[in-house]
Amino acid sequence: MSDTALRSGYVAIVGRPNAGKSTLLNALIGQKISITSRRPQTTRQNILGIVTRDDTQVVFLDTPGFQTQYRSALTMAMERGFRNALATAHAVLWLMDATAREHVDSELYERLKACPGVVIALNKIDKISNKNQILECIQRLDAAYHPAAIVPISAQQKMQLDTLLDALAPLLPQQPFLFPANEITTATVRTLASEMIREKLFRLLGQELPYSTAVEIESFEEKPALTRIAAVILVDKPSQKAIVIGKGGEKLKEIGTTARKEIEVLVEGKVFLQLFVKVRQSWADDRKTLNRLGLS
Numbered sequence: 001m002s003d004t005a006l007r008s009g010y011v012a013i014v015g016r017p018n019a020g021k022s023t024l025l026n027a028l029i030g031q032k033i034s035i036t037s038r039r040p041q042t043t044r045q046n047i048l049g050i051v052t053r054d055d056t057q058v059v060f061l062d063t064p065g066f067q068t069q070y071r072s073a074l075t076m077a078m079e080r081g082f083r084n085a086l087a088t089a090h091a092v093l094w095l096m097d098a099t100a101r102e103h104v105d106s107e108l109y110e111r112l113k114a115c116p117g118v119v120i121a122l123n124k125i126d127k128i129s130n131k132n133q134i135l136e137c138i139q140r141l142d143a144a145y146h147p148a149a150i151v152p153i154s155a156q157q158k159m160q161l162d163t164l165l166d167a168l169a170p171l172l173p174q175q176p177f178l179f180p181a182n183e184i185t186t187a188t189v190r191t192l193a194s195e196m197i198r199e200k201l202f203r204l205l206g207q208e209l210p211y212s213t214a215v216e217i218e219s220f221e222e223k224p225a226l227t228r229i230a231a232v233i234l235v236d237k238p239s240q241k242a243i244v245i246g247k248g249g250e251k252l253k254e255i256g257t258t259a260r261k262e263i264e265v266l267v268e269g270k271v272f273l274q275l276f277v278k279v280r281q282s283w284a285d286d287r288k289t290l291n292r293l294g295l296s
């Protein structure tokens, strides 16, 4: 195939927290590279995932959910990540939760207005039995935003993902592939491992606690027989440290075991994972810490 027939470009996946952006990226890639949870604001940094299909390569950027409610050095870094993704993108995939009460979103639209091509994906349609409701929603969104396409999908059930790729492909420039065809992400195993630990914090800790935590990899030693990882879970206050550790260390053990099993799939081998919990007050407002976490 001659290079001129190829299309390739960046697509930013944007949307409100919890719309299913990371679930969609994983579904498109066919592997877990972005962490997900029932809680809003799970994703903190852009994660790049590459889908190569025939003569098209789509380089997706999963972004932190768009919100303007909370302010810290961390949320400002998340906002910068969101802006950078939009600046890089050749097209935007605006993901909406079809089950949400309101779909018209002027605040987010303001941020997307200048973007070259926008495709809206209406996600979680597996939860909607009344198909007319979906059609009405599509009509309203079409009238409000005139996007290049609107595709109802289910990221979780992997429904309509090919249709979505078909809608995005024409928006990408004709150019050679930006990445080798067999590459799926630029994220390092080290980053993916720390994210998997963080996902367990989001899934296994109650209430607001996950938002007060971060994960820092202290050492990462990959050998054919065993990968040794030592990681620190940062918390804001001593009282939170006790909750993360749990009675008799049970909670920390559960976090460690579930994370280790996933990291073993990732590295395709045995993993020895050591977790420590440290109090670092106001880490989410400490630029040095955010720098070390790759969040600045």
Ligand SMILES: Nc1nc2c(ncn2[C@@H]2O[C@H](COP(=O)(O)OP(=O)(O)OP(=O)(O)O)[C@@H](O)[C@H]2O)c(=O)[nH]1
Binding pocket: 015, 016, 017, 018, 019, 020, 021, 022, 023, 024, 035, 036, 037, 038, 039, 040, 041, 042, 043, 044, 063, 064, 065, 066, 123, 124, 125, 126, 127, 153, 154, 155, 156, 157
């Ligand atoms: N029923 C259903 N649930 C879904 C679907 N897609 C995602 N979810 C669920 O929605 C929740 C949020 O998914 P995420 O992928 O973490 O959402 P996100 O948009 O990346 O969220 P942030 O990173 O916090 O902005 C999770 O509990 C997912 O399992 C879908 O198609 N159907």
Ligand SMILES: [Mg+2]
Binding pocket: 021, 022, 023, 035, 036, 042, 043, 062, 063, 064, 065
């Ligand atoms: Mg996410």
